[in-house]
Amino acid sequence: MRLSSTLTPAVLSLLVPGSLALSVNLQSRATTCNGSPDLCNRSYGNITFVGAHDSYAVGINNLAANQDYNVTQQLTDGIRLLQVQAHNLSSDIQLCHTSCDLLNGGTLDNYLSQVKTWMDGNPNDVVTMLIVNSDNLDPSLFDQVYKSAGVDTLSYNPPAASMPATGWPTLGTLIDAGTRLVTFLSTTANFAEVPYLIDEFSNVFETPFDVTTTFDCSVNRTSGDPTTQMFLINHFLDQVILGFAAPFVEEANATNAVSGSNSLGEQVQLCVSDYNRSPNFMLVDFYEYGNGSVFQVAASANGVSYNPTTPIATPIPQGSQTSSASGSAGTVSTTSTSIGFALSVIIGAMSIS
Ligand SMILES: *[C@@H]1O[C@H](CO)[C@@H](O)[C@H](O)[C@H]1NC(C)=O
Ligand SMILES: *[C@@H]1O[C@H](CO)[C@@H](O)[C@H](O)[C@H]1NC(C)=O
Ligand SMILES: *[C@@H]1O[C@H](CO)[C@@H](O)[C@H](O)[C@H]1NC(C)=O
Ligand SMILES: *[C@@H]1O[C@H](CO)[C@@H](O)[C@H](O)[C@H]1NC(C)=O
Numbered sequence: 001m002r003l004s005s006t007l008t009p010a011v012l013s014l015l016v017p018g019s020l021a022l023s024v025n026l027q028s029r030a031t032t033c034n035g036s037p038d039l040c041n042r043s044y045g046n047i048t049f050v051g052a053h054d055s056y057a058v059g060i061n062n063l064a065a066n067q068d069y070n071v072t073q074q075l076t077d078g079i080r081l082l083q084v085q086a087h088n089l090s091s092d093i094q095l096c097h098t099s100c101d102l103l104n105g106g107t108l109d110n111y112l113s114q115v116k117t118w119m120d121g122n123p124n125d126v127v128t129m130l131i132v133n134s135d136n137l138d139p140s141l142f143d144q145v146y147k148s149a150g151v152d153t154l155s156y157n158p159p160a161a162s163m164p165a166t167g168w169p170t171l172g173t174l175i176d177a178g179t180r181l182v183t184f185l186s187t188t189a190n191f192a193e194v195p196y197l198i199d200e201f202s203n204v205f206e207t208p209f210d211v212t213t214t215f216d217c218s219v220n221r222t223s224g225d226p227t228t229q230m231f232l233i234n235h236f237l238d239q240v241i242l243g244f245a246a247p248f249v250e251e252a253n254a255t256n257a258v259s260g261s262n263s264l265g266e267q268v269q270l271c272v273s274d275y276n277r278s279p280n281f282m283l284v285d286f287y288e289y290g291n292g293s294v295f296q297v298a299a300s301a302n303g304v305s306y307n308p309t310t311p312i313a314t315p316i317p318q319g320s321q322t323s324s325a326s327g328s329a330g331t332v333s334t335t336s337t338s339i340g341f342a343l344s345v346i347i348g349a350m351s352i353s
């Protein structure tokens, strides 16, 4: 039996006197949520999710790539926050990295269609999109693409433009209602116009990004109250190559690790000691480095166990023609292709992380 969104358990117990047992049974149809029974009854705002930084920026031997595997594999392995950068290219919304000349991950429409296919096959999972609106496009343009990809009806409409972490529904509620896609937009969000494109910074604060040294939990960007809103840690390490920041893939095993200096586990501990709560979102590069350590960190933060039924994807080594370059973060191994990319970045005079 499926609960209609207007027929809540409270309403049902009014309609059917003495039906308390019935309404409790109907409280959550889903019995496993994001892989765990314990998460069904937990507020979305009290869960730690692993996110893929520049989820669409997939490739090897490309300094503008942040991931080895495509979004479908990311989701299969346990990524539940998908961060993308949206650009206006020839009046299409295209997923590019800083510039569409550097890395073009295809259209948002194509990307969202892949997300929808995965979500249709995994009806007990809540997925979050974080769209960096690089060209400040109007929400109506994103709405058109969401409709075209068929994910507008999967999207969660919050009751207000901004909510404290404690104001969010449980995963079970989102799953039961079929509104399992939560989308944050970095700029131009307009609650009156498209309520499911949720303003990021009045709901979520972020720690510093493009870190090349030590991660901390300081409040870097917000337009809300950091003491009550959810928060995202930017846990991807960059290295400076020829003066420009690029993902430090050689350090990714250690960066993504459960413990150790500058590891993901260490940053989470630091946040817990700073704020007495874990981060809601942890954005990482090359998530599969560490062999599932990023998911282990999330499981520990959530107080659940991490038992993958099949091993996650394995790191794809960078190309074999390696040469050495000395960057500020030490000696790094890189490829002639990526040096070519670094040069094109310098010509474009931009950072690519
Ligand atoms: C779910 O949470 C509600 C209140 O938040 C609580 O009353 C109920 O016992 C919980 N159910 C389970 C199965 O944990
Ligand atoms: C995504 O990657 C998987 C391998 O990890 C591959 O089987 C699949 O075809 C890819 N999907 C697309 C749309 O390229
Ligand atoms: C997108 O870019 C095209 C040029 O490629 C321009 O004509 C159009 O006005 C832009 N759209 C928006 C909404 O900025
Ligand atoms: C936020 O982080 C960026 C990049 O690390 C830095 O340039 C900026 O100064 C920081 N802003 C604040 C307010 O901390």
Ligand SMILES: *[C@@H]1O[C@H](CO)[C@@H](O)[C@H](O)[C@H]1NC(C)=O
Residues within 6 Å of the ligand: 249, 250, 251, 253, 289, 290, 291, 315
């Ligand atoms: C990362 O760890 C894997 C083992 O899990 C190892 O095969 C690989 O060489 C390591 N990569 C780097 C760049 O250290």
Ligand SMILES: *[C@@H]1O[C@H](CO)[C@@H](O)[C@H](O)[C@H]1NC(C)=O
Residues within 6 Å of the ligand: 045, 046, 047, 048, 276, 277, 278, 279, 280, 301
């Ligand atoms: C969820 O709440 C528990 C109990 O207060 C807390 O330990 C944990 O850090 C919270 N997690 C998040 C992501 O808020």
Ligand SMILES: *[C@@H]1O[C@H](CO)[C@@H](O)[C@H](O)[C@H]1NC(C)=O
Residues within 6 Å of the ligand: 291, 292, 308, 310, 311, 312
């Ligand atoms: C990675 O973890 C899986 C368990 O998820 C384990 O079976 C496998 O041996 C590990 N691989 C490496 C290289 O450590």
